[in-house]
Amino acid sequence: MEIKETFGLMARHTDDVIVVCALGMSANEWWQVTGSEDTFYMHGAMGFASSFALGLAVAMPDKQVWIIDGDGSLCMNLGTLLTASGQGPANLKHFVLNNGVYQTVGGVPMTGASRSSYTAIAAGAGVERCYTADSMNALSAVLADIKKPGHCFIDLQVERDDGPILAPPQPFEGPEMKYRFGRAMERRFGIEVFGPEGY
Amino acid sequence: MSNPTVHDQLVAALKRCDVGLAASLPDDWITPTLQRLDREPGIAHIRVAREAEAVAAASGAFFAGARSVAVMGAxxxxxxxxxxATLNLRHQIPLFMLVSERGSRDDHRIYQEVQGRRIKPVLESLDFPYFRITSTADIEELPHAYEWCRMQKRPVIGFLARKLLKG
Incomplete structure (x- = not known):
């Protein structure tokens, strides 16, 4: 699948969804395709956007939370699958953008990529439902199915690129990201993230 | 009715902080506190596979409007x-942490020694505030520390002393 087309389709299913993107290709491409200011684009802590999303999902069990992970990020924190399955969050949907390379550093191949299966790893970790999406038709079916409650893992098989990714990063950084996302959460869901004095 | 244990008191203090989510990885000093957390109906407890997951999960909960705590050993x-540094410091996300003070003078485990000797200077270099919790009176002060953490907009670490946890 081509990544922009993939994200274009996914974005049409995010009306009431909280989206968290791992740093790098996931965040940069999601920003380029959607321009979403309701998304949390993690700027650091590679590997741990999925754990961040789990915290959101456990704290807001009535809202669907998507983590759009990178394959490099997932491999940096495979334990996240065990931790999440231990919670069994019916509202957490874990996508991994799987192109087999560290894209933003020049398309460097990932170790073990040709000999491993992320869906098998996720299933082995106890994730309730695991999918592989290798075509737009398959992705459409997955997006319909994951609306049903249940902890889900989705391997998005996207095309690799031999060069560095050209999508620009979103034009705001740490503190602005915090306040944009927090204010969006307050606006969308009627919750209070920041106190009356703004912190 | 038996007197509350220090673990009961810690969980009660977290309740007074309005903590609704805890994320933890055990250390033998704090295992009874974590077991007590598991029995507390008002606090969701995420048991993680690696401590940085606790950092990230507690930080994510912040954006749900939930008050959270990360619990681990030094x-x-x-x-x-x-x-x-790259999640909480960069994004100015407050994070309240309770950490067993391993490697302290009264912790005679050689494998804890380096952490005990170096962790506080490292925290100072990152400008992460920390304080020690050595008594019931200190536990009573945790709600103040929690509010202070929110204002600091960065990690604040409360070190749980051996004397408090182990007697």
Whole structure:
């Protein structure tokens, strides 16, 4: 699948969804395709956007939370699958953008990529439902199915690129990201993230 | 009715902080506190596989409007300094942490010694405030520390002393 087309389709299913993107290709491409200011684009802590999303999902069990992970990020924190399955969050949907390379550093191949299966790893970790999406038709079916409650893992098989990714990063950084996302959460869901004095 | 244990008191103090989510990885000093957390109906408890997950999960909960805490040992704190810097410091996300003070003068475990000797200077270099919790009176002060953490907009670490946890 081509990544922009993939994200274009996914974005049409995010009306009431909280989206968290791992740093790098996931965040940069999601920003380029959607321009979403309701998304949390993690700027650091590679590997741990999925754990961040789990915290959101456990704290807001009535809202669907998507983590759009990178394959490099997932491999940096495979334990996240065990931790999440231990919670069994019916509202957490874990996508991994799987192109087999560290894209933003020049398309460097990932170790073990040709000999491993992320869906098998996720299933082995106890994730309730695991999918592989290798075509737009398959992705459409997955997006319909994951609306049903249940902890889900989705391997998005996207095309690799031999060069560095050209999508620009979103034009705001740490503190602005915090306040944009927090204010969006307050606006969308009627919750209070920041106190009356703004912190 | 038996007197509340220090673990009961810690969980009660977290309730007074309005903590609704805890994320933890055990250290033997704090295991009874974590077991007590599991029995507390008002606090969701995420048991993680690596300490940095606790940092990230507690930080994510912040954006749900939930008050959270990350609980671990000092050795675990050492392992997640990069995530604390690039997630919490970079984004100015407050994070309240309760950490067993491993490697203290009264902790005679050789494998804890380096962490005990170096963790506080490292926290100072990152400008992460910390304080010690050595008594019931200190536990009573935790709600103030929690509010202070929110205002600090960065990790604040409360070190749980051996004397308090182990007697």
């Amino acid at each position: 050795t675990g704190l050492f392992t997640c300094l990069g995530e604390l």
